[in-house]
Amino acid sequence: MSLPTQQKALLVPLKGKFYLGSSNVNQPGPGEVLVRIEATALNPVDWKIPEAGYFVTEWPAILGTDSAGVVVAVGEGVSKFTAGDKIFHQGYFTNRLATFQEYTIIRAEIAAKIPSNLTFDQAASIPLGFTTAAVGLYAPSWAQGGFNLTPPWKPEGKNKYAGQPIVIFGGSSSVGTYAIQLAKLSGFSPIITTVSPHNSEFVKSLGATHTIDRSLSPSEIAAEAIKITSAPLKIVYDAISLGPTQQAAFEVLAPGGSLLLVLPSQIPKEKVTGDTKVITTFGSVHAPDNASFGVDLYNHITELFASGEIKPNVVEVLPGGLAGIPEGLERMKKDLVSGKKLVAHPTETA
Ligand SMILES: NC(=O)c1ccc[n+]([C@@H]2O[C@H](COP(=O)([O-])OP(=O)(O)OC[C@H]3O[C@@H](n4cnc5c(N)ncnc54)[C@H](OP(=O)(O)O)[C@@H]3O)[C@@H](O)[C@H]2O)c1
Known part of the structure; x- marks a missing residue:
């Protein structure tokens, strides 16, 4: 042809x-x-x-x-x-x-x-939504990378983080739906997310265990999230990253925890102290620093969706x-x- x-x-x-x-x-x-x-x-x-x-x-x-x-x-x-x-x-x-x-x-x-x-x-x-979720959770921790967790497509990665809580802001967004599903495969629990109430059942069907109404104020959202578990909230993925969600996400984050943003940080640098990390990810497999991660991801992405593990x-x-x-x-x-x-x-x- x-x-x-x-x-x-x-x-x-x-x-x-x-x-x-x-x-x-x-x-x-x-x-x-x-x-x-x-x-x-x-x-x-x-x-x-x-x-x-x-x-x-x-x-x-x-x-x-x-x-x-x-x-x-x-x-x-x-x-x-x-x-x-x-x-x-x-x-x-x-x-x-x-x-x-x-x-x-x-x-x-x-x-x-x-x-x-x-x-x-x-x-x-x-591609973009899933890559951003995956890079944020599993890519190496370069300036615009991720948390460097072990991905669930590695033999030792599935359920590796069992019993550890994660908070995902914006669970019904494209990036958020994929982050929830990956967090579930990684074993995180509880998986706490913010959505409009009409999306609550939808995100629970993907693996979220608790939902919080995203229309609450940042401090109310943070207070609700902290009440859900006695474990420190050390992993927070803000898939929205507007001013109010960043504020709530940082309030939720336990000292020494890691916060992943998808837009530039509005969190004052002087507030990020000790081992606490705030990363703005670049969810692209075209970024040179994500090159080998991207090739690995695309070698496994078909099976993740073929198996129905990720929808x-x-x-x-x-x-x-x-x-x-x-x-x-x-x-x-x-x-x-x-x-x-x-x-x-x-x-x-x-
Ligand atoms: N850094 C990167 O490389 C990268 C890559 C991809 C995307 N992004 C950015 O990530 C953000 C999300 O992208 P996307 O494609 O996933 O968006 P999307 O699917 O178009 O987002 C729509 C969803 O956002 C939710 N939402 C809006 N405001 C919210 C809030 N304050 N709290 C909780 N949920 C909220 C809505 O939830 P409800 O309907 O439930 O209210 C809606 O379902 C965008 O700003 C985008 O530019 C960055």
């Missing part, structure tokens, strides 16, 4: 509005594959980047960091995949590696086969292909998306 040289893409200028346009279909280099994207998911970073200008250096930019699709060409030296394989992977903040377009490029070693029990839409809900996000497919993405991002910005991942099909773009 001959491949097109041009494709539909969703572009955005810095500080501007998204518009439909076109981009080159790139050729895979050594170690890379070219993927026809069947489903791409939306993430908060996609509405933040055009406003803030971070990560991207090429404008107008093509954004999008979640892809599930079909391998259509393989570069030199790739033996992991052949044309026709269904794979999913995390994109990056360059037009060549972005996913709000019909085709994208990825290094084969950080892509994985979609298990047969998952649709393209479900697989697209995994993908609930998905909602947007109409209109790439044209449906800007409205989806607006809904996310207004905090109108609860407990699910928005997904678009680039090939359905008119």
Whole structure:
């Protein structure tokens, strides 16, 4: 099958509005594959980047960091995949590696086969959210790394942290749902999380043992969490990391504990004393410091979902292909998306 040289893409200028346009279909280099994207998911970073200008250096930019699709060409030296394989992977903040377009490029070693029990839409809900949860919990403790815990895909990792409590702020977010499920596989108990009450049963079905209403004040949330267990709360994952959740998360944290943030820290440096750690993670397998962790993760990710041990996000497919993405991002910005991942099909773009 001959491949097109041009494709539909969703572009955005810095500080501007998204518009439909076109981009080159790139050729895979050594170690890379070219993927026809069947489903791409939306993430908060996609509405933040055009406003803030971070990560991207090429404008107008093509954004999008979640892809599930079909391998259509393989570069030199790739033996992991052949044309026709269904794979999913995390994109990056360059037009060549972005996913709000019909085709994208990825290094084969950080892509994985979609298990047969998952649709393209479900697989697209995994890469950024799951990677951020996994990096935060298990990646080495570099400045933007993680807690360096032993992952549950290592033989000695499953249930390793049995009896130790964990608090996860934002349990119904994409990152939070994956953090809960990984914490369960790691054996953490209790698993305490904050959600809107309508998501309480949902997050308990994933492994949370206790939920706290996220609309309480930071001090009320902290007091509720501390009441749940007599064990010190030494591991806290704030999957939201807005000012109030950071405040509650730091109040909950026992001295000498570790707090993981997904946005820059607003906690005054002078308050972080002794062995206490506050890390802002970079949930990307493209970060050079996460390189070997990312390859290991993508060698195990298929089996984690194939076995049903980890479930993908609930998905909602947007109409209109790439044209449906800007409205989806607006809904996310207004905090109108609860407990699910928005997904678009680039090939359905008119
Ligand atoms: N550092 C990184 O590398 C990295 C990577 C990925 C994401 N992030 C950041 O992580 C955050 C979460 O991303 P996501 O994709 O997981 O978001 P998401 O799924 O779009 O978040 C929506 C969810 O957030 C929950 N939520 C909102 N405010 C909350 C609060 N104050 N307390 C508790 N829950 C709250 C809502 O819960 P309810 O509906 O139950 O109220 C909703 O289900 C974003 O800020 C994103 O930019 C950072």
